[in-house]
Amino acid sequence: MSERPELAKLGHISMVTPDLEKSVWFWSDVIGLEEVERRNGDVYMRAWGEREHHSLRLSAGKEASIDHIGWRTKRPDDVKAFGDILEAQGIAIEWLEPGDEAGQGRACRFTSPAGHRYEIYYDVEKPLAPVDTRARLKNSLYRFGDRGVSPRRIDHVNVCTTDPDAGSDWLAKTLGFKTREMIKGKDGRVAAAWMAVTPTVHDIAIQADADGLPGRFHHVAYWVDDAAAVLRAADLMMDRGIEIFGPGRHGISQAMFLYTIEPGSGHRVEIYSGSYLILDPDWEPVVWHGSELDLGIFYWGAKTGASMELTTPF
Amino acid sequence: MSERPELAKLGHISMVTPDLEKSVWFWSDVIGLEEVERRNGDVYMRAWGEREHHSLRLSAGKEASIDHIGWRTKRPDDVKAFGDILEAQGIAIEWLEPGDEAGQGRACRFTSPAGHRYEIYYDVEKPLAPVDTRARLKNSLYRFGDRGVSPRRIDHVNVCTTDPDAGSDWLAKTLGFKTREMIKGKDGRVAAAWMAVTPTVHDIAIQADADGLPGRFHHVAYWVDDAAAVLRAADLMMDRGIEIFGPGRHGISQAMFLYTIEPGSGHRVEIYSGSYLILDPDWEPVVWHGSELDLGIFYWGAKTGASMELTTPF
């Protein structure tokens, strides 16, 4: 195939947690994801508006970590094509057969030069919602609002690494992410980049790690439909003893945010809404510098908090 | 006691339903009230922000009806004083001893000249929420948002009668309700009145019955904290197969509304928010006439619907 392979979207995140039961409680009862399947001790979950088999896999493990971040391609052949490109770069590929990950077809897993483990796949099951929780509208999946925050879908991931300039360049050149907004340091190098294969501001953000380490994870974000739902999430979480950071509005992305720490694994989770679509084909990345970051990072609402500097693995 | 007795607030409504199980399901799972107690087959419920024992009592019965509407007085002695006033009018009083209605002290019940059965009481238990559903904020009661619409409190009732001009006059002179807005017919008589003992626009509305009958009931309203919660209620109900009328905004009261029919009993229920407080001591009732009602009743949103003309008992 001569056509360049393309990613379609962020598909799922696979987390390892030292307290699986508490993590499942958080994602099911506080966030309100639906459990799709348990296999080999792993719990597969998705949000009420998601057709694909899972957007979250939880696995038990000694230490919290991100097993992998899964990207779905635009075409079936793209999986093999990406594999070829990665191998040509000397990156070690792990090939998964259909069903190795529940609900999913053939896939390749690998570690990016920035140290993050990604998975690329196309084939995925699209199970219907069980009849007793099925949405009434035929263009939806599950009834919304049965439990907790009740986000519609996964939105983006945010990862940290030693050299985000190189890391974002690799994401652009190898996986086809376009940079929509970025922070540049005084040295003219990228300190953080918001990148997407979709018309959103970002499917992934990559930034400098506070400890200068590669392969770290900052947060995964789930989407709610409007600002009122972000405020409701704040009330729900606080009332249930889940501490939060926010809500507020980011300058970069213009989105409403609320962060919390998933209590089983310690991974950071964002509840996210708003932002803007980039439909212009000639979008020029918006570049933020130095003092502009006071507006760029936290435009209003919660502005500081030591908890925001933690990344996993710890 | 020489001081005129006063009502403090709408306390509760006591409904009879031919399908108690379905009514309890609606109020608990769809609306999200908390069950406080069952006694003698009656189910006592309240909303997450209510301190008093119950704002809703459900009783099984052959036909749907409103057993009574309960008003709490400002002072303990007001119960007896209201009883004296009513007896002096020749109205038959039924005195209840403490505990005859669960959680409640001595009370008097009677039927108003417009045909509605009311109850007047002061003493009432204020049970804490169970520990596992208790709010984290000490000025609140239950955690909010555990199920369904999750209103904060009961708001008002709307009743129908043969002669709302006489009916509203009696509510004003005998029970002390102030008229905040009203509809006047071409004959100069009150066709509907929004009346309150609190600074809200209404704790009760009384209007002409479509069939010209006394003692009928149009709806009971529960309060949610903002318009976003009314929209969320619409989505939740529709997704669960509960048909609705609205949402929209009333002109009179300026409030957001959404109506539905409680599926066990057929009684109409409103989810209500917004409106305005009347703190001015010299408020003059706002009078709506004829063609102004197009704006007054349904300012925007759902405007017509045969379902809105039904009252109970049928």
Added chain:
Amino acid sequence: MSERPELAKLGHISMVTPDLEKSVWFWSDVIGLEEVERRNGDVYMRAWGEREHHSLRLSAGKEASIDHIGWRTKRPDDVKAFGDILEAQGIAIEWLEPGDEAGQGRACRFTSPAGHRYEIYYDVEKPLAPVDTRARLKNSLYRFGDRGVSPRRIDHVNVCTTDPDAGSDWLAKTLGFKTREMIKGKDGRVAAAWMAVTPTVHDIAIQADADGLPGRFHHVAYWVDDAAAVLRAADLMMDRGIEIFGPGRHGISQAMFLYTIEPGSGHRVEIYSGSYLILDPDWEPVVWHGSELDLGIFYWGAKTGASMELTTPF
């Protein structure tokens, strides 16, 4: 160029109005668009979040009509490529030179087989907002909220024609629109189709004309960021004597809507928010039939209204 040309987005709509002054008042003071330029009597406007020169052109004329609907391509060469494809179909092309339409480069205009006049272009000016109305965030354009409804951007158009089955087929095969949701009649033919070149549910909807005529226009929609902004638009419009239909929620698209009639031209305008993104590469169009349309068209809120059946030209 062997690559198939592609549209990137809906760019603008060009309306003819018999009362230019009233139309400008509506779009500027009620909706809150910003005036970018006047040239040859035409008024060019855009929303606060739009970078391109205009999303609306208003021209004076004897009768209300849509002069054209402008689509921007993904690449500069796509304009010529689309021209070639259209000419090969025997469609008459009108070529515009840069500046023939203010702020815009070379473009081709033509009438589709369904009778709608479209324009295809790539080059477009991106003027900054004037300093005194410029947004504080560098990823935005104008300050938001200075006047009226204050939408962020144009969202979609809805057109009517004699044969929407053929019309939607042509939009798919010639212009590359993908069908996301559709209504099918008893005869198995498309009665309405929601189609997009972006990941939204629709950039254009095409439906059967109530009078069976080709080339008719139902509405243009502008996007606001959330449901609260749709409700605010309802209050703003009603308070200013602008009659509305809605707000409510569509089943198809799951979006919040509010419709009004632009008072200068009589064209219908929608204020729109919510809906969902389609990021799955293998999306199967959702097909609605017969009785499902009660939920599909107006899920809740305003449900009926003769005004919704009007199309232009009258």
Added chain:
Amino acid sequence: MSERPELAKLGHISMVTPDLEKSVWFWSDVIGLEEVERRNGDVYMRAWGEREHHSLRLSAGKEASIDHIGWRTKRPDDVKAFGDILEAQGIAIEWLEPGDEAGQGRACRFTSPAGHRYEIYYDVEKPLAPVDTRARLKNSLYRFGDRGVSPRRIDHVNVCTTDPDAGSDWLAKTLGFKTREMIKGKDGRVAAAWMAVTPTVHDIAIQADADGLPGRFHHVAYWVDDAAAVLRAADLMMDRGIEIFGPGRHGISQAMFLYTIEPGSGHRVEIYSGSYLILDPDWEPVVWHGSELDLGIFYWGAKTGASMELTTPF
């Protein structure tokens, strides 16, 4: 008159500002109040939902200060009765004749033992809104939403003093305010009290001054109808270069807040919504202690900020 006089509501606040033009710009263009009248250099303003002549008076002066806070009584005779009570306490009274303050009848002004200058009045003009800005609904005053934040009405004031225990006691015993929530120090004395003559949580809060001084002012709050309007206020202010603290939710009062500094005078202003009504006649003040204040003051959202410690006069 033997009946105890009663206050009905917070009527207005009268501010002195060193930069009258900038203060008028802020209140008119950013907040969106309507100018009612200018007299003797003073500017009288009110919000779109207010019937009385003004809720804000701005006067030019060398230094920022609060000239007085005006309370309206329930009955005409209450003004004289309060004057008698205050004189009996040895408090010096300044009597104003009708028109001494524009739009207002006979009033008494005095300084409370806590050092705050109050005014008590009953008679007040209720001018209609000018025809071109008049609300369409006859139960409203001005069209809403013409400019800026567009609050409905004044909500409360917050004042600081040396001894809030004594200060709140005096407000209760002399002016009839009921305490709804309070903070108690380790010494068992009131450190802050939220007090009301209406069923809201507070018309006034009184707290310990950071510098231990009497007669200081913390903020005046204006009410918007829901949380979405608070978020919109944050966006509007930030976009116009007005720095804010918040939005967030208070634990005490459960209300959404946003604070800013009025740029002409330096006085703090709050945009406020939500909270709860207290209709129970036997409400027991909610008492917050020590570590509970982390939830009580700022439940979520913005949590810290040096700007929140400033009071006026400086």
